[in-house]
Amino acid sequence: MKLLHKNVLITGASGGIGRALAIELARRGACVFLAGRDEVGLRLLLSSLNNPSRHRVLLFRDYSDSEIAMLAEELSGSQRLDILINNAGVNKFSLLESQSVEEIREQIRVNVELPILITRQLLGRFNSNGMVVNVGSVMGDIGYPGYSVYCASKFALRGFSEALGRELHGHGIKVLYTAPRSTRTSINSQAATAMNRALGNSTDTPEVVALGIVRAIEKEHLRSHFGWPERLFIKINALFPWLVDNAISRKVAMIRRYARLSVTGEAK
Known part of the structure; x- marks a missing residue:
């Protein structure tokens, strides 16, 4: 798809x-709708594009x-949508035992429920040959200790993407699922960053991930x-999951240690 003059809506647009x-999209000539909750951050971003x-x-x-319902009213006539990026x-x-009910529900709400509801609300507002892009994670393919709820939400988003893409086949709207690895953004705690460093896990900048998307x-x-x-690892996990079980089991003690530090706030 050529991006020049395309209307693109991005959720969670203020950071990361x-x-x-x-x-990147504005640089390529797209018209971008910046959706999010951080008004100051969104306005600053707008002025920099x-x-x-x-x-x-x-x-x-x-x-x-009600806010999601109003999205369809924002996109009508010449403002119809070409690309929705559920980001x-x-x-x-x-560890699961340390997560509050509110923290569990927030991850499911933001990572699964909102992309589904927003996509449903906007399906009738796409131009021909539109595109839904769901930003998932490699943890939507590999269950990783310390991220049980997050993994569950991204597994769900991957399933939603695959099923909806097949459901919309022949209707002019494609559904893309993109899965970055760990990315250096503010949603990662200090403990998660310290764990990645201790285990030698590679991470990407938001700019690298955005370019890939x-x-x-x-x-x-x-x-x-x-x-x-x-x-x-994703391919191995799909075919021979016990190999990944064994590989992760050698790291799980350190993962648990840093996961507990995430609760106590002692990670450096």
Whole structure:
């Protein structure tokens, strides 16, 4: 898909991958709708984009049902949508027993329920040959200790993407699922960052991830996983999961240690 003059809505646009996506898409000539809850961050981002007057801020307070319903009213006539990027997400690096009910529900709400509801609300507002892009994670393919709820949410998002893409076959809308590996953004706790460093896990910048997502959009790749050796591990996990069980079991004591530090706030 060529991005020049395309209308693109990005959720979670004020920081991290969303911000990097907005900058890259605007640079390529797209018209970007910046959706999120951080009004100051969104306004600052808007002012920094190429041709700021071409882009818009869509402010949410809490992604309520009424706010989601209003999205369709924002996109009508010449403002119909070409690409929806469901990017907003949260995670909690912690053992399941240490996560509160509220933390569990927030991850499911933001990572699964909101992309489904927003996509449903906007399906009738796409131009022909539109595209839904769901930003998942390699943890949507590999269950990882300390991220049980986050993994569950990303597994669900991957299933939603695959099923909806097949459901919409022949209707002019493609559904892409993109899966970055660990990315250096503010949603990661200090303990998660320290664990990745201690285990030698590679991480990417938001700019690297955004570029990968944009290239997937341009090439219309339905499934994209970023990072090596993560792509290899995903294939091994699908075919021989016990091999990944054994590999992770050798690291689980350290993972548990850092997951507990995430609760106590003692990670350096």
